[in-house]
Amino acid sequence: xxxxxxxxxxxxxxxxxxxxxxxxxxxxxxxxxxxxxxxxxxxxxxxxxxxxxxxxxxxxxxxxxxxxxxxxxxxxxxxxxxxxxxxxxxxxxxxxxxxxxxxxxxxxxxxxxxxxxxxxxxxxxxxxxxxxxxxxxxxxxxxxxxxxxxxxxxxxxxxxxxxxxxxxxxxxxxxxxxxxxxxxxxxxxxxxxxxxxxxxxxxxxxxxxxxxxxxxxxxxxxxxxxxxxxxxxxxxxxxxxxxxxxxxxxxxxxxxxxxxxxxxxxxxxxxxxxxxxxxxxxxxxxxxxxxxxxxxxxxxxxxxxxxxxxxxxx
Amino acid sequence: xxxxxxxxxxxxxxxxxxxxxxxxxxxxxxxxxxxxxxxxxxxxxxxxxxxxxxxxxxxxxxxxxxxxxxxxxxxxxxxxxxxxxxxxxxxxxxxxxxxxxxxxxxxxxxxxxxxxxxxxxxxxxxxxxxxxxxxxxxxxxxxxxxxxxxxxxxxxxxxxxxxxxxxxxxxxxxxxxxxxxxxxxxxxxxxxxxxxxxxxxxxxxxxxxxxxxxxxxxxxxxxxxxxxxxxxxxxxxxxxxxxxxxxxxxxxxxxxxxxxxxxxxxxxxxxxxxxxxxxxxxxxxxxxxxxxxxxxxxxxxxxxxxxxxxxxxxxxxxxxxxxxxxxxxxxxxxxxxxxxxxxxxx
Numbered sequence: 136x137x138x139x140x141x142x143x144x145x146x147x148x149x150x151x152x153x154x155x156x157x158x159x160x161x162x163x164x165x166x167x168x169x170x171x172x173x174x175x176x177x178x179x180x181x182x183x184x185x186x187x188x189x190x191x192x193x194x195x196x197x198x199x200x201x202x203x204x205x206x207x208x209x210x211x212x213x214x215x216x217x218x219x220x221x222x223x224x225x226x227x228x229x230x231x232x233x234x235x236x237x238x239x240x241x242x243x244x245x246x247x248x249x250x251x252x253x254x255x256x257x258x259x260x261x262x263x264x265x266x267x268x269x270x271x272x273x274x275x276x277x278x279x280x281x282x283x284x285x286x287x288x289x290x291x292x293x294x295x296x297x298x299x300x301x302x303x304x305x306x307x308x309x310x311x312x313x314x315x316x317x318x319x320x321x322x323x324x325x326x327x328x329x330x331x332x333x334x335x336x337x338x339x340x341x342x343x344x345x346x347x348x349x350x351x352x353x354x355x356x357x358x359x360x361x362x363x364x365x366x367x368x369x370x371x372x373x374x375x376x377x378x379x380x381x382x383x384x385x386x387x388x389x390x391x392x393x394x395x396x397x398x399x400x401x402x403x404x405x406x407x408x409x410x411x412x413x414x415x416x417x418x419x420x421x422x423x424x425x426x427x428x429x430x431x432x433x434x435x436x437x438x439x440x441x442x443x444x445x446x447x448x449x
Numbered sequence: 450x451x452x453x454x455x456x457x458x459x460x461x462x463x464x465x466x467x468x469x470x471x472x473x474x475x476x477x478x479x480x481x482x483x484x485x486x487x488x489x490x491x492x493x494x495x496x497x498x499x500x501x502x503x504x505x506x507x508x509x510x511x512x513x514x515x516x517x518x519x520x521x522x523x524x525x526x527x528x529x530x531x532x533x534x535x536x537x538x539x540x541x542x543x544x545x546x547x548x549x550x551x552x553x554x555x556x557x558x559x560x561x562x563x564x565x566x567x568x569x570x571x572x573x574x575x576x577x578x579x580x581x582x583x584x585x586x587x588x589x590x591x592x593x594x595x596x597x598x599x600x601x602x603x604x605x606x607x608x609x610x611x612x613x614x615x616x617x618x619x620x621x622x623x624x625x626x627x628x629x630x631x632x633x634x635x636x637x638x639x640x641x642x643x644x645x646x647x648x649x650x651x652x653x654x655x656x657x658x659x660x661x662x663x664x665x666x667x668x669x670x671x672x673x674x675x676x677x678x679x680x681x682x683x684x685x686x687x688x689x690x691x692x693x694x695x696x697x698x699x700x701x702x703x704x705x706x707x708x709x710x711x712x713x714x715x716x717x718x719x720x721x722x723x724x725x726x727x728x729x730x731x732x733x734x735x736x737x738x739x740x741x742x743x744x745x746x747x748x749x750x751x752x753x754x755x756x757x758x759x760x761x762x763x764x765x766x767x768x769x770x771x772x773x774x775x776x777x778x779x780x781x782x783x784x785x786x787x788x789x790x791x792x793x794x795x
Contacts, residue, residue: 346521347566351580351631352553354545361579365570440570442617 143430150426155212158418159205162411170197172409173221195221195411208415217416222408227416230401235383235420237307238390238397242382244313245320246375249328254371257332262359264337272329279326288319288392305394316393320386324378331374335367342366369439376432380425384417468494469536469671470518470556470639476530477510477517477695486529487513489695492773493673495639500665500672502686502703504679504718508738509692511675515641517541518673519558520548535639553580557632561644563624567616574600574612577631584635599630603660622653626660633664640664643675658685679722683707688780691715694738694749697773699788701781711776711788713756746770748785756787 162169170192174183192198196207211218217227253276260272295315296304302315339345340363348358387399398417405413436443472493478486488510495501503511516522518533518540532539535555540548557580560566567576577599578592587595593612600608603626616624625645632640642661646654658681664670674685682689683703690700691714699712710716717734724732736753747767751757757766765786773784 343560343562343565344568347558347560347628347631348568348576348579349521350519350552350558351576352549352551352583352635353579354549362568362571366568441615442569 147430154422158415158422161418162414169409169411218412220413221410227412231417231420234398234401238383242379244317249321249325253325253328253332257329258336260333261336276326276329279322282322284319284388287322288389291315291319307395316389320389331370335370339363339367376428380428384421469497470495471534474531477513478527478529479525487695491696493690495671497671498669499687500685502674502682502689505692506738510695511692512643515643515675553635554584555637556639557637559628559632559642559645562648563628564616569616573614573627577634580635599634603630621649625657639671641673698784705781711783712785713754714750760787762786
């Protein structure tokens with residue numbers, strides 16, 4: 136187990152190094168250089184003064200070779216900083232850390248909401264395969280999967296905020312503000328979680344050890360709880376962590392629609408403003424968290440199914 | 450430990466001449482599959498303390514019989530007729546609650562692939578304890594102690610440590626021993642063993658069979674041993690029932706069946722296994738059991754039968770199907786016009 140953890144840890148370090156290169160280079164993937172774009176936005180004049188451009192380039196440290204910039208940036212990241220925002224001149228961490236917090240709460244709220252409905256629905260459908268319940272659940276999950284946030288979000292705002300007035304239409308100043316965006320965000324994962332739970336549970340229910348447990352006198356519901364749940368949770372967990380990592384920076388649409396100060400919206404505005412350090416810091420944070428989530432998921436596999444722990448030793 | 454259990458729950462000795470399990474006219478069908486039912490009018494009796502072997506090739510309905518008695522038929526299969534009385538109580542007509550009560554308590558089952566019959570995510574000991582905790586109101590700690598005892602009893606070294614193992618840490622033989630402990634933990638009357646050693650090495654096979662025999666002697670257990678291996682039958686069984694295409698075609702004591710087989714199918718099975726054992730040669734019965742299902746009437750073995758043509762009775766065999774009639778010893782029955790009584794009468 137110890138060697139397994141050490142090996143896992145080393146993989147983690149290498150992955151994070153690769154991730155840091157990616158996070159650093161991503162803002163440069165677009166065309167043109169940042170200084171030019173920033174100046175153009177500021178002075179609103181297509182013909183820029185070359186001296187001004189050069190001055191700003193030097194000021195932002197963009198005149199140095201890329202690898203020097205990277206090493207400097209990495210050194211700062213390792214000590215917990217991400218530099219200063221080009222546009223607001225505030226330390227990047229003061230922007231990205233709160234934004235990440237918002238996105239994490241939004242993602243968790245949405246995914247837990249999805250899970251709370253998906254597990255019982257998926258299990259119910261799996262125990263009644265081919266029946267009316269199964270067909271209804273399949274239809275609903277397919278509808279949920281094909282409900283994009285940019286459509287669901289505005290519709291929900293119209294119904295629950297405009298017409299009924301039950302919930303705020305946007306903002307982020309209290310618990311009530313999380314309900315609509317989390318629901319809009321939950322719909323698609325809800326559909327996928329339901330489908331995966333149904334498939335996994337159907338498989339497990341036809342497994343030989345279920346018959347064996349029944350042969351000892353356990354009732355069907357008891358067998359399902361004792362032997363079905365744990366065995367069918369692996370694929371659901373995989374999908375959960377996949378969505379969690381994805382929603383950290385990927386809930387742009389919902390964050391913009393509901394005016395939520397999360398990571399998606401921050402990255403969106405930073406890309407528009409060419410705020411290179413914020414993009415780099417935000418990406419680094421998201422990617423690191425995604426790598427950590429994946430590692431934790433891998434470790435949980437072994438907890439759920441000890442046979443997996445062994446095969447990953449080999 | 451088993452003594453303790455027996456004192457706590459003495460066996461009913463009142464109707465000791467009544468069979469423990471009495472299957473009559475059992476019919477099990479897959480309604481969506483055309484053709485005759487998979488089990489089509491089957492009779493089988495098992496007495497207390499007896500080991501009865503149910504033999505026949507794949508597809509004859511042996512395993513389905515076992516699952517029917519357990520009430521664990523796969524989806525798509527349906528009991529369409531007959532009864533199966535366990536201690537006088539028909540298991541086919543009982544409700545699911547009562548079924549759960551008798552599973553593990555009165556009748557338990559062993560399976561062919563022991564390793565996949567264990568939940569990969571649960572510790573071995575907790576699965577052995579399941580029957581015990583379900584049927585005897587035993588607390589967690591007490592159950593744990595008994596599990597260790599039972600694992601030792603079925604020959605598992607370091608039983609305390611093994612109780613917290615997982616299935617992947619066990620060999621096939623060990624896993625089958627664990628399954629035996631799990632099956633016997635609530636001290637059932639009948640053990641249905643469906644090819645319990647087919648997936649195991651030959652040496653381990655013998656050990657597991659010895660263990661089953663030992664348990665029969667110790668506990669007065671009855672065993673329905675389902676197998677296609679006649680070598681196992683000859684060393685284990687008191688009586689043998691030969692199944693073909695969903696029916697019993699011959700039954701009798703092990704001695705009767707091996708020394709004086711009456712049905713051409715039994716004779717062919719014995720010939721096949723003898724040839725293999727003595728000369729390493731493979732003899733196969735031409736044709737397959739599947740085609741028998743499409744026969745409307747007449748003897749189901751006729752398309753593969755070498756005897757009917759020799760004796761020139763093919764027309765009779767094609768007519769009405771022979772019944773299971775006594776031949777010689779009163780415990781010996783055969784479903785063939787060519788077997789003793791019929792042949793003598795004709």
